[in-house]
Amino acid sequence: MADDLETFAPVAEALADAARVVTLEHFRTPLAVASKGDHFDPVTVADRAAEAAMRDILARMRPDDAILGEEAAATPGTTGWTWVLDPIDGTRGFISGTPTWGVLVGLRDTDGPRLGIVDQPFTGERFYGASFGPSVAHWTRGDERRNLRVRTTTDLADATILTTFPEVGTAAEGEAFARVARHCRLTRYGMDCYGYALLAAGHVDLVIEAGLQVYDILAPMALVQAAGGIVTDWQGGPAQDGGTAIAAATPALHAAALDLLNG
Template sequence: MQDAQQIIDTAHEMADAARKAILPLFRSSSIITDNKRPEDFDPVTQADRAAEAAMRDVLSRRRPQDGIFGEEFGRTDGDSGLTWILDPIDGTRAFLCGAPSWGVLIGLGDDAGGIRYGLIDQPYLRERFEGGLGRARLVGPDGERALATRQGVTLSGATLMTTFPEIGSSAEAQAFRRVADRVRLTRYGLDCYAYALLALGQVDLVIEAGLQQYDIAGPLAVVEAAGGIVTDWQGGSAAQGGQVIAAASRDLHAQALEMLRG
């Protein structure tokens, strides 16, 4: 892409702006929480809204020609053929608990449905995972390091992560359990940070269901740039969300996909 550097610079400026909006409210007793879904608990806070507004302000100055799709404020059309896909706080439940496993997700999609670039930013830990446009790196308090998924791990030796033990529907939960019963270790609850750990070579599989596009666009770009593979449970594109499997290698992906399919 001819404007790759401008895109990268814009993404980092957005992530910086989101950090600035969110951190004063993290672990704050004054946090205000609304519930999006009265039938259960789907929280949104003023930190979610402030972070997305801050990112949109950056885009309005730097790349007004691009479209935007954000969790909190919906869609804004553009005419460049590119759309920024924003989740200002992925893991709001963790945010409310004071656990630093939430993150700011930024993805850049094209009109063909592909994801060109993405960031997973954890403001409290000051860790930023970047993938796409020639980048695959973590920048954090200890400096910069390359991202690379762990290779050569079989299903029986794999570490699997997901956000909720009660994943998706009953049928989806049964499919997940078939994989979980075959791996070495299963852990729960890290939201987008699980994908960051996969890209870092710390875990081997992430399997989830019921995702929205803004939940997966940024992580997909980061994992694939690190050498992993991200698809839906049928082996097709996961760029729109839904059922998602992210794996460190193609061989491991094939083994896990076979178990998901029963």
């Protein structure tokens, strides 16, 4: 079977469907919360069970592909394709009952991200983007479906900017973000992956983050790019391996924000 969108789209949808069921079983229920580090980095049974469900599907549908997930060891593959999974991006939001966390399903080859899903199980929204030849980006909720396209904003003074944590990353990274935010019309916090979905859907203009892992950014990057946006690191280079990321609706916003980040 050829490696094309018709091959991978049903697999990606099945992964998101499985994780949606598992995460909703646990959302807004009493949960034991563990931490994966010295600083509070929460993980729950929902994170681990959702990733396990996705890995089970890949073992059946794409057993020769590699898998890189947040909660279990990486699995090597032989096809050149890697599925990048984050069962709950925004576990802090998940355990707080907020609806801005999401399930991330990404697919990459040696050239970078090719497909990304940001799924919000509680609201029933799925944001999907893929680039296999012509780009495809759409939003679905039940029987509703809309194509996705980023906004056309070119001036920072008209822009809405998002990030997840007010401190962003290191002190220097936080100050760099603040330099950009001071030039924007509106700044909002705490969105996790949902911020990238809002960018792809044309509701906001910039998402700037730091301290990312590959599973945090791969799927959102594929989604935003498929919707016409730009995603790089803070130096304008590739962002798919994590670290810093700036996602922008237009080249003009991207260039202006990069100048300030490196100001």
